[in-house]
Amino acid sequence: MAFSQLKGEAQTPVTCQFCEESSDIRWRCINCDVFMCQICTTKIHRKIKSAEKHEILNLKDCGGIDAAQAIRKVELQDMPCSTHIGHTCCVYCMDCGKPVCASCLIESHQKHKYKTLNEIYDTTFSKMKEVQNKLESSLEFFDYEKERLHKLHLDGAKNFQKIKNEITLTEKEISEIISKYAKELVQELESIWKPTENKIKAELSDMQKKKDNLLKREENLKKIFLSHQASDIFNSRKLLDETAKKINGDLILRHYENEIYICIQT
Known part of the structure; x- marks a missing residue:
């Protein structure tokens, strides 16, 4: 449909489509599809x-989410039926999960x-905004x-x-017995740190995967x-x-873990 195109997708005329004289094009009526x-x-x-019910967009605002929303609301009034050519949808079938026309009802x-189409549309759009907000909050958390x-x-x-440097220095300064003890301390230190380090790295990798998944879902929502x-x-x-389920699950699993400390007794 012609009014489904935004600025950048539709060719803006050189002159006003009403007076055909002024080149100072500033507005577009989505219902009339005129500049x-x-x-x-x-x-x-x-x-x-009924002009007071028309969606009038300032050209400088075209191309954004609000403009797309305005155009969709107009398109909703004349939404073509996917089953019957030339028919427009009038209600949303809850059993089938899709918009239907009068012929479909019969x-x-x-x-x-x-x-009503408006009720389902508004409910779904509100839920989209809610999920979008959760996505943004989750991404900030990650x-x-x-x-x-x-x-x-x-x-x-x-x-x-x-600590390793201090132990190594001590190893060089003391006797063979202390040297052996120093090596044992290094091994003990590594046995404490390495599992912690591996855990942190694993958590970083897992977090990046979850973030990438959320970014992908956010990109789909933006589209x-x-x-x-x-x-x-x-x-x-x-x-x-x-x-929504993915976000809630991730937040429960990753909610503010306790700080990890390495304690070494000498």
């Missing part, structure tokens, strides 16, 4: 019947439960945890090297936010449920 100058927007378009959805573990690893490695098809919102319901 207008300021004067025509104020003096002509507002006189059109033919194969007579005993099904329905809700960034914080990654930084904490990196610092923990760095401090631990420095402390490990410091849906910018989609011009209302059907994409409905199709995202399963993805939203899976993503």
Whole structure:
């Protein structure tokens, strides 16, 4: 549909499509699918019947999530049926999980439960926003945890090297008996540090995988936010449920672990 295109996808005319004179194109009516100058927007378009219900976009705002949302809401009013050519969807079938037209209701959805398209669309979109917020919060959490573990690893490695150097120095300064004891201390130190170091590295690797998974899910959501098809919102319901469960599960498993300390008794 023509109004499903945003700025950058549709060719902006040289002159206003109302007066065909002014080149100062500032507005676009999604319902009428016309580009207008300021004067025509104020003096002509507002006189059109039901114009107060039209979605008018400033060209500088086109291309963002809000503009895509406005276009989808208009497209929702004339959403084509996937089964009957030339028919528009009027309700959402809860049993089949898809928008249907009047012919669909008569033919194969007579005993099904329905809700309005706007209700399901708004509910799903709100859930998308909720999941998006959780994604952002989770990504911030993983960034914080990654930084904490990196610092923990760095401090631990420095402390490990410091102690090892002191032990090595002591080994050179004392007798053969003390030298043997120093070597035993190094081995003991390594037996304490290495499992901790390996655990930190494993946690860093696991965290990166989880973060990459969340980034991928976030990217999919962003594509849906910018989609011009209302059907994409409905199709995202399963993805939203899976993503919400994934976020909640990850947060429970990774919630603020205790600091790891290496204690060496001499």
